[in-house]
Amino acid sequence: MADTARDVADRMAGAARAWLDSLDAAQREAAAGPPPRAGAAAGTGADAERTRWFYTPTDHGGLTFHQQRPAQHRLAMGLVASGLSEAGYVTVATVLGLENVLDRVEGFSVNWGRERTRDPGMYYLRVFGEPGGPRPWGWRFGGHHVSLNNLVVDGRVAATTPCFLGADPAASPLLGGSTLRPLGTAEDMARALVRSLRPGAAARAVLLPRPPNDVVAGNSTRVADRVIRRSELWRAGTHTPDRAEQPSTGLEDADRRALALTPTPKGVSGAELDAGQRELLRSLLATYLDRVPDGVSPMGRYDDPAALDAVHLAWAGSTAPGEPHYYRLQGPRLLIEWTNVHRGVNHAHAVWRDPETDFGGDVLAAHHAAHHAAPHANGM
Structure with a gap:
């Protein structure tokens, strides 16, 4: 069971x-x-x-x-x-x-x-x-x-x-000529999906010809459209990198607006994909949502075609293997971000978030309402 x-x-x-x-x-x-x-x-x-x-x-x-x-x-x-x-x-x-x-x-x-x-x-x-x-x-x-x-x-x-995993190096040699790539499937599936799009859809999916330096939402407590500074990625009083007050993404102005997180997702929706592409999208989702046990993973939600329809793929940077790139999957109660830019495109970040209930905020609010309701006006 x-x-x-x-x-x-x-x-x-x-x-x-x-x-x-x-x-x-x-x-x-x-x-x-x-x-x-x-x-x-x-x-x-x-x-x-x-x-x-x-x-x-x-x-x-x-x-x-x-x-x-x-x-x-x-x-x-x-x-x-x-x-x-x-x-x-x-x-x-x-x-x-x-x-x-x-x-x-x-x-x-x-x-x-x-x-x-x-x-x-x-x-x-x-x-x-x-x-x-x-x-x-x-x-x-x-x-x-x-x-x-x-x-x-x-x-x-x-x-x-939030559930964040990264890999640096993203790929390392193993004996026998094989390669250790802990997050490699999440990269390969997304690239295969964006490269399978027809030209018109691909033009809408690729939001920017260059990728950001990091995931757009950074380590924000709540997903919002604001620029995360590099200093915020480190606890105060500990080592912080050079250029600490620069944006962690390296984006400003028009580039930032092109990649900004908005309530209406950008890119190409699952509803626009053919059957093979939809299966690839669902498999890509699983590389993130299957990090946790079956009983708590929301992966089953995407058995519903309408839920998969609402997931949007957006990309930035080159779609060629070995080139710096970024992608995200966004839909109701879903934000997935990936980037592989640094160390010669050998340093990956991959985060799964639920913008509505990261850290369980909505569930805590419901618990509070059910168990700590205000007394009635009559003093009862």
């Missing part, structure tokens, strides 16, 4: 309790955050820390692997696994291991003033609230190129976004 949102939540709660119970008082102080605040807007008040997220090698907030004993580290990975499909977990574990590969690519020489810059131990886990209790609770796992954000409300998994 397929997982359900409640089954997955139960496994998450058991794994979170086991990890928290293994920690001493000092570890727990770093590992435990306040419960999600029902009725609070994302990014505000007591919920500001839970809804602050990063995908750079900065302080994500929580307890790092370095601060844990091996047995605790194992329990932490058990919690991470509880929120992922098997394929999703293997991909996340591979991304963590790429820190060692990237260190070699850079000649083991990059120095940002800390003991190790490309560090597979600098991944953070934090639990918000009491796992398995009656109140909403959640957890966040993140580090360089990983950000997993999960919320449980009324005993069910209510949100799994």
